[in-house]
Amino acid sequence: MQSITENDLECIQIQKHFGSVRAVDNVSFEIPKGSFFSILGPSGCGKTTLMRMIAGFEQPSSGDIRIKGNSVIGTPPNRRNVKMVFQHLALFPMMNVYENIAYGLRCAGASKDVIRTKVHDVLERISLPDVANREITQLSGGQKQRIAIARCMVLDPDVLLLDEPLGALDLKLREAMKIELKLLQHQFDTTFVYITHDQSEALVMSDNVAIMNEGKFVQIGTPQELYHNPTAAFVAGFVGDTNRWAGRVIRAENGTVEVETEAGLTMRGSVRGSGAPGVGDTVSAFVRPEFITAEKTTGQPKVADQTHNVISGKIDSILFNGANSRALVRDRAGELIEADVVLTGGTQDLKPKDDVTLSWSCEQTMSFKG
């Protein structure tokens, strides 16, 4: 029976307990056909357990997993049309590239001719048409990566799971593979579920990202939503770089709060997430470095108003990183604040020990209760 849903993968209230530890706690989500979905979380948050349950290597304690609408609880891993790219790829070293890709087709009982056409087809698609007779050890890191994906894609899976496959690559290659993975996903038009602790991988490639922490999904959304509209303090702190203050509300009015931080700064912020903090409640305030403008302090200092926070400080150090350069500014209270700066190499550039005025909009001061 063809299912009525258009979802390739649905997880319904999945739980997994190891003894008294809840590795995965009541996780529900659905992934529409042909999309790139990432599960992003710190190590030990349960994302690998979740993936292993989808692949069938672990059984959930309760809940249901549906692939193309059909429950796969109780289906052994080799009968699920879910293929997996392992963290260390797990290519078979005793077989050459051709045999590695043909393995799955052989298991499915395909004829020799079919295997040959399909293997050459898939090698063509990952643009490595000439490596069929190479040994695995003769491949470069990026080639191995693509072979591992080809080995799965040749079986035409409903869902492809990827378990941090870029972790072992060096930085340059990792950047290149991010783009390549996204292109491959488009090309194969298959649902990819990508697990990672690296936020830039998740943000760059995904249509949707789920943020996972301590076994729970904290927020699911597009990368932009997660970055600009986090619904929980954990998401605001985990996705992207951010300055974080803990403080207490000293004034609250519809959607904005005035916060006094522990070090004694006051700033106005917009209330995000659930629960409206009242006067006296503790809040966490987050401001991303790119929203903070740093200017050399001149004769007439700016002053804070209804829409902007302004504080002054002294540059502690400059972290030069091309277009992503950043200034570490020590404020009056002695805290370090990160602000993105543009360094052109000219004499007007900010330098350590310069007195600067930092300003940012209250709207960008994301304040969460608790």
Place this chain on the structure above:
Amino acid sequence: MMQNDIKRLSLFLLFAPFALWIILLIVLPHLGMFYISLQEKVGPRVYEFGLANYINFFNEPIYWNTLIRTGSMSMLVTVLALLLGFPIAYYIAKIAGNRTRGALFLMCLIPLWVSDLIRAFGWILLLRETGIISSSLQWAGLINTPIEFLYNDAAVIMGLVYTVILFMIVPLVSTLDGMDNSMIEAGYNLGGNGPTVLRRIIIPYAMPGIVSGCIVVFMLTAGSYLTPILLGGKNSSWFTEQIYDQFITRYNWESGAAFGFLLLAFTSLVIWGGLKLSGQTLNSTVARS
């Protein structure tokens, strides 16, 4: 300059014990034996140089029959040790938890603390006519008269498998241990069932360990003396017994030395054939583990 000399000297000193061991205990005695094996006895204390001892071996069916028998029984022992050892090694390397793994490995090693001789006598205690198995079967009423379980090929093979299985398990555990679990999971994930994963992934991966275990076990078995003699008695017809006879009973060192070299040549030939068949090399197997 000075530094270089010191380096060279320390290298030489480190290498010296090994070189002495190889030269004094392996190369020299073998050269001597080889020389003796080429001596023909033409009269009391009169020797000539020639191949008579070797020719004699091929002319006397009992000699080469014994060698063939020793070889084929050793192969059987090797196969049995592999069949029994593989599941044990797989359990130790892949299924047992970290803590039980050490305990299991230790349990495999414990028999080595007891000498070969004592272990063989232990088997005798179990298997002889008045032994534990025979008497308990009688006590249970399954048999009427005592049965002699000793002095047959089955007893010899069982005893040998028991003695050598550890040397099969150790290399197997070390290769299987090096196998990433995700490789097995990938095997299932891509659609393979249990037998396929075993045949296409686990066994090919473990091949170096399998071959190296088989080589060691075959060598040990074909060259073993105590176990076949004690458990097989007069009927064991093991080739080492033949060699012992030549040296000690007949005091015919020339022929004994020739037999020794024939055994060496034969086992080397079998191992060479095995390596060719399995497509492995000594470098990739024994030298690795």
